Amino acid sequence: MVVDDHPMWRDAVARDLAAAGYDVVATAGDGPQAVRRARAAAPDVLVLDLNLPGLPGVEVCRELVAADPALRVLVLSASGEHADVLEAVKSGATGYLVKSASTEELVAAVRSTAAGDPVFTPGLAGLVLGEYRRLAAEPARPARDTPDAPRLTDRETEVLRLVAKGLSYKQIAERLVISHRTVQNHVQNTLGKLQLHNRVELVRYAIERGLDGA
Numbered sequence: 001m002v003v004d005d006h007p008m009w010r011d012a013v014a015r016d017l018a019a020a021g022y023d024v025v026a027t028a029g030d031g032p033q034a035v036r037r038a039r040a041a042a043p044d045v046l047v048l049d050l051n052l053p054g055l056p057g058v059e060v061c062r063e064l065v066a067a068d069p070a071l072r073v074l075v076l077s078a079s080g081e082h083a084d085v086l087e088a089v090k091s092g093a094t095g096y097l098v099k100s101a102s103t104e105e106l107v108a109a110v111r112s113t114a115a116g117d118p119v120f121t122p123g124l125a126g127l128v129l130g131e132y133r134r135l136a137a138e139p140a141r142p143a144r145d146t147p148d149a150p151r152l153t154d155r156e157t158e159v160l161r162l163v164a165k166g167l168s169y170k171q172i173a174e175r176l177v178i179s180h181r182t183v184q185n186h187v188q189n190t191l192g193k194l195q196l197h198n199r200v201e202l203v204r205y206a207i208e209r210g211l212d213g214a
Contacts, residue, residue: 001026001043003034003060004076005052009099013047013076013106020107031055038064043071045114048093050077050084058091065092069197070188074113076106080121092198095119116184117168118199150193157211159186163199164206 002017002024004010014024026041028034031054038046038060046064050057061073073093077084080098088096095113097106098121112119152160155176162172169183176183187202196202 001038001041002047003028004049005029016103017110031060034060035063045072045074045110047074047076050075050079058087061093062091065198069191072113072116074109089200097121115169117170152190152193156186156190159183160190160206161211164203164211
């Protein structure tokens, strides 16, 4: 699904994705419309602009990902400002691409996002990792360390450790000699057990507990 308030740009992106073999199930031109249509169409990937009338893109992302943690969101924005990137990631976006990206880069980014792998315009990945670590320096919420906290299986913990190290799902699958789908299932199970909503919260959880170490 493609969301952008500029009709010509929105249609061009939808055409490029359709030409690449993707099924564009819906488009939207403002925030409230995006939320309604995404709930009805249930896309696997949402290509989302941030500057939307009615409801900002970050709020659209936050609301939809909270309702469906399996939804992947690729922000496609004219802004490369660090504050916008970090706000998008905190709201649950899997990736962030600026609109100067080529059609090939966009198609590749959608493919990676659909697989659950984070993708960022060059130069932004380090910024996001730095933000993960800054968040991890904040005090952990005690509720997650209670004796009643959910127990993860050894494999879920192993996958969580590799996610925290920044490995993509494909890289994790290769390292553990399991399928990409199995990695996704482990991540989804872990999110459910820990009552987390997205990869950002998952990485923060892992770093808080030192799981990103050697």
